[in-house]
Amino acid sequence: MVLTDVVNNPERAGGGRERDLIASVQGGQSELFYELVRPYERRVYAAALAILRNEQDAEDAAQEAMLKAFANIRQFRAEARFSTWLIQITVNEALMRRRRERTVVMEGIDNRHGRGEEETEYAPRDFADWREIPSEALERKEVRQRLAEALATLDQKYRQVFMLRDMEHLNIQETAEALGISAASVKTRLLRARLMLRDLLAAGWEQGWFSRLPFEKGNKPW
């Protein structure tokens, strides 16, 4: 198993250990719960942030989701992925908080606006010379910051799908279930989110976001 598997998929890295931990917590060893959820704390936080867009709210929702997961741990069945179950609880918690904060009216307006957009196809705007971007670019905080800013500009419904699918690595069906939308809608929104981010980052290139990256002059990473 390679290192990236351990980082991106802790379940694959320690499935047996995780199963043991789940059984132990279900059996009453609550002190092991943090050890069980620790590998997913980033993903839980990110899932909450995808919906709430506010760091403090996301942290509160993440903590609350963890507590709800503990309260319902006996209902977890082994046929499901623990991470997916955990993230679905988080998404539900975040959505509930958002509704509670009465932003639902604004969201409704966004959604009405977005539904029209979704029906029309999104055409990429930038067709510069391309190159695969090295993952080392993420070592730089500035790059991560720029990527986060670009993501934050997406409409809520695209950002949610993109974060759950491409950052949380849920599959299409799991993303659909978590958000209560159809698989077809997930695919449509995902395509649009990816293409929009590509254009946003291409524009960022023009602004010098990646000026210190080792690309050949005149070439963009996309």
Added chain:
Amino acid sequence: MVESIRHCEDMWREISNYIDGEVEPGLRSAMEEHFHSCKRCASVLVGTRNVVKLYGDERMLEVPAGFSRRLEKRLAQDVVGSARGWSSCSAWLVPVAAMVLIAGAVMLTNSLTFRNLIKSQHALPANNIPPDLVVVVSDGSRLFHVPGCEFIRDKASERKMTAKEAIHDGYVPCTRCLRQYLKTGLTHHGPQVAEVDDADGDEAKEEFLSTAGH
């Protein structure tokens, strides 16, 4: 499904599915052929792949400083704390439950005793009555009395018989005139008032039953 790519728009529509490996083999081949010949679509493909790769990196999921510590603390408080609370609760719950059971048993015993106390004396056996004692019964009552008892109802219908016969026929002794023969335990405990009230109640009941035609 589009199997031959006529326009770049056909490519863009499927490019996300292509990256996810969710296009049919025929379409995949057609798209790959197009990528080789179309620089624009190749740019879109690699740019989109970069987006998926960069954002899918764990390093993009940054959490605020101190997040892990605060989460661990919260869980320690609310999860382990509650479990410990339950645990300590369960530790004293057992003796408390035992005490409740004991108290319940005592109350049950007392209630049974009390039930005996308030139980009608007419329902008690008249074991100590001499079987050959001459007693009187009358219509409209299930009691038997010593002759001349002032509580005999419908004296015109009174009949004499032995106590043994009366008991055999389902009559029960009058608590007034045959009190001395009743072995209720009531006199040992001494709630005389209850005894009188109870007897009055039975008389009232007898009255009611006779009025109702029973």
